[in-house]
Amino acid sequence: GIQVEQSPPDLILQEGANSTLRCNFSDSVNNLQWFHQNPWGQLINLFYIPSGTKQNGRLSATTVATERYSLLYISSSQTTDSGVYFCAVEDISYNTDKLIFGTGTRLQVFP
Amino acid sequence: GAVVSQHPSRVICKSGTSVKIECRSLDFQATTMFWYRQFPKQSLMLMATSNEGSKATYEQGVEKDKFLINHASLTLSTLTVTSAHPEDSSFYICSAAARTGGEKLFFGSGTQLSVL
Numbered sequence: 376g377i378q379v380e381q382s383p384p385d386l387i388l389q390e391g392a393n394s395t396l397r398c399n400f401s402d403s404v405n406n407l408q409w410f411h412q413n414p415w416g417q418l419i420n421l422f423y424i425p426s427g428t429k430q431n432g433r434l435s436a437t438t439v440a441t442e443r444y445s446l447l448y449i450s451s452s453q454t455t456d457s458g459v460y461f462c463a464v465e466d467i468s469y470n471t472d473k474l475i476f477g478t479g480t481r482l483q484v485f486p
Numbered sequence: 487g488a489v490v491s492q493h494p495s496r497v498i499c500k501s502g503t504s505v506k507i508e509c510r511s512l513d514f515q516a517t518t519m520f521w522y523r524q525f526p527k528q529s530l531m532l533m534a535t536s537n538e539g540s541k542a543t544y545e546q547g548v549e550k551d552k553f554l555i556n557h558a559s560l561t562l563s564t565l566t567v568t569s570a571h572p573e574d575s576s577f578y579i580c581s582a583a584a585r586t587g588g589e590k591l592f593f594g595s596g597t598q599l600s601v602l
Contacts, residue, residue: 418593
């Protein structure tokens with residue numbers, strides 16, 4: 376099955392810093408989403424981005440489907456950005472809405 | 487965005503008992519729902535696909551007799567952990583597909599199961 380790797384696995388930042396999170400996937404995908412899992416476990420949709428670039432406030436994401444990677448940019452980080460960031464993909468060969476999650480990046484932002 | 491409600495949020499049970507977790511799509515119909523399991527500091531692992539009106543499809547290595555899934559209506563799927571043991575302690579999360587713009591899958595808030 377499709378493999379989804381994220382880097383870095385852990386990231387520690389001071390408030391105000393910028394960061395880039397990477398998601399690599401091993402095969403073509405129908406769908407790619409970025410999620411933030413807060414300390415209570417809730418998954419929050421950040422972006423639906425199978426290709427191209429999107430921005431939402433301090434966050435933006437870019438997916439280069441032909442090269443099988445996606446990037447999530449966080450600018451001017453805040454302590455509330457802490458948590459785990461997951462990318463998840465839908466394997467193009469199945470078309471079932473079934474999402475396979477990446478390994479995650481654990482972000483800690485300190486004041 | 488679409489709302490998925492999951493209940494209970496936390497459950498503690500004795501070894502050998504069964505626990506039922508509910509997942510409801512509140513403002514949309516979901517013919518397909520998904521159940522994930524997440525161990526501490528790990529990623530989400532897909533357990534099964536729940537299909538309304540038919541049998542669930544389980545991922546490799548997931549015991550279908552232990553994790554019973556029922557998708558009786560277009561807005562409700564349930565996961566029953568039968569004869570729970572301490573190794574079943576985990577965070578269980580459901581998701582449902584909603585055709586709203588681009589974002590396709592929405593997630594419940596999760597259930598923390600602790601088996602003593």
